[in-house]
Amino acid sequence: MAEDVRAALASLGRGSNVVGGVALIGASPVEGRPVEAVVVMPKGVLIVIGVDLPDPALKLEAPLGGPWKADGWPLVHGDTSINPATDALSLSAACTHKIADVAPGAGPIGTIIAVGPYVETVDQPAADLAGSVRVLYPTATTMLAATVSLATAPRPRSVQQARDLIAALAPDAPPMPEEMLLGEGFSAFSDDEPTVIRENPLVAIAPTVPVQHPGKAKRPAKPPVLPVAPAKPAPPVQQAAPAKPAPPVRQTPPPAAAAAPSPAEAAPKPSRQSKTVKWLPVAAIGLLIVLLVAAISVASGGDDTASTQTPPPPTAATSPPPPSSSAVENIQFTSRASAADQKCASHAYGDVQSSLQQTSCSAVKRASFASSIDGRAAAVTIAVVEFPNAAQASAFKAIADNPGGGGILDLATETNQWQGEVPVFEGAAYQSSLDGKSVRLIQVVWLPGPSTPDDPGLVRGAKAALELPVNG
Structure with a gap:
């Protein structure tokens, strides 16, 4: 062996x-x-x-x-x-x-x-x-x-x-x-060694010490000997909070409203309170008149500008979020991970990897879904490999369809995004499809296994996954 x-x-x-x-x-x-x-x-x-x-x-x-x-x-x-x-x-x-x-x-x-x-x-x-x-x-x-x-x-x-x-x-x-x-993935440091940034030998950060924001860090009593921290921490603080709050105050409407003291300021000064009480109704009336005039101006100008102005585009907060689950043929699929890049061969194994090393693809989209088929939990991995032309796509599909010829690695397994038990795509039901210059590969297994390629439930889930949208 x-x-x-x-x-x-x-x-x-x-x-x-x-x-x-x-x-x-x-x-x-x-x-x-x-x-x-x-x-x-x-x-x-x-x-x-x-x-x-x-x-x-x-x-x-x-x-x-x-x-x-x-x-x-x-x-x-x-x-x-x-x-x-x-x-x-x-x-x-x-x-x-x-x-x-x-x-x-x-x-x-x-x-x-x-x-x-x-x-x-x-x-x-x-x-x-x-x-x-x-x-x-x-x-x-x-x-x-x-x-x-x-x-x-x-x-x-x-x-x-x-x-x-x-x-x-x-x-x-x-x-x-x-x-x-x-x-190969081994770490540069052992667990008992401090994490050192090699690009700057003067900086050493212990792995148990959290990094603080410059605006919240305490100033040392004496200046540091080595230039570990920035010599002038003032600029970050100035960027965090505006230095001159006066302009927002000048932009507020009528000065009469700003002249009215708050209850906390009026309480300790009874001698000025009587004058304020007598003057406040006048100021309030003046403020109401100003607001009324402004409202009339806005209302009269609204009809003139309504036809020329277009409504603002919806913001990200009001845009509907992408769907997290889809149903195909009464089978529910819940997304666990999705991504796209051009590193096709590095995400493949076996003969499929060898093929992609010889013929580069244009892009590969991968997605992982949790599913329930006939009341039993299942895991689905999808790869959509795109090529410059249809002939390359057809040749690639023939290699991928060969039993034991390899495939594309599951994204959620590679990026540790499965919740709970990690599926093992051994004995998976397999489906593939060719759409012009792209090839879709599907694998479905029970979670937990074991699984067999001819299991009727898994085959039905794999065929349904051919219709799932894959967003990279």
Whole structure:
């Protein structure tokens, strides 16, 4: 299975656009017992161990603690193993202890049991899927789904931590440049190091100290020795509040209204109160006359200007918000994420990614929807890939429609915008459509799974999603 594992990992590409990490092919965490690969990722570690089956299978039932069945037939062995993965699970446990010893705090450590020579669908019990072991036939799709679900640390490990772990697992491997590890998603700083802005070596900001607005910061008793803060904080304060409030006062109508004191000012001065009371009705009458004249002027001029003036355009506050949900064929779809850009290949995997690397697209729009089909929760991912001409679009659709040929990554999964459980688009129902120079790709899975491509409910949801609007 080593070659299949290598091909599946390589198809995910370089950089952190997909998952990020470094795969150590043929590493031996336990001396003398090599595994297919150890994948050191920013938010976890994966141990990949291959298991050979007697023959290819369309469906493999693979409970970790019970016997396996291939297409309904039990897989019988001459030894005392419960199933073909018994030895692999034992090796995985030993590797997990070794990694935990050489790299304390390494984060989640998951295991992938890669089975072959070929399996179309692997069925694991729900209790096993809730753990840290996945049984799968290694393709770009299944490996991506496993890495997303198993590498779940809250923070990425630092470049130095990654180097230490790689050196412990593969002492003969050449050191990787810092720029390459940063590009794979590893952090420049460990959790116990202060965050330093490298562009200015005089500035050091502790990660636990919040940044204050210049207008609210307290002035130090003495001027700072280093130019960490601006030398003249006055300009930001002047921009925050106007320095001369007099003009607004001069713009108010008649001075008589401004001359009337407030009750708080009149209370402590009884000698002036009688004069004010006598003068106030006169001022009020004058103010009313002025307002009446102004109202008559406005009313008389309104008819003259009504025909020449056009109503102002509606402001953003009055514009209706974009719909957050849509209904197609009695299936409700609620938007979770949408975006558009021109980085088509970086959002793809497998043969689809290779195709987009050779033929650049004009744009790719992606959207993720939560749905309910026949009362059961489902997740929908949509990609609309646009090309300069129809011939390129048609050729791309043929590649995307090929089973196992890859696809476009789900936007909400990539940007952590799912609410609650993150869907795994393994065994998804698939639909596609060609509209001139654009190709739409649909995948729908149950949430939670498992899912199968021919599930009637998922197929109905995928066909309905062909009509959903996708706004980038």
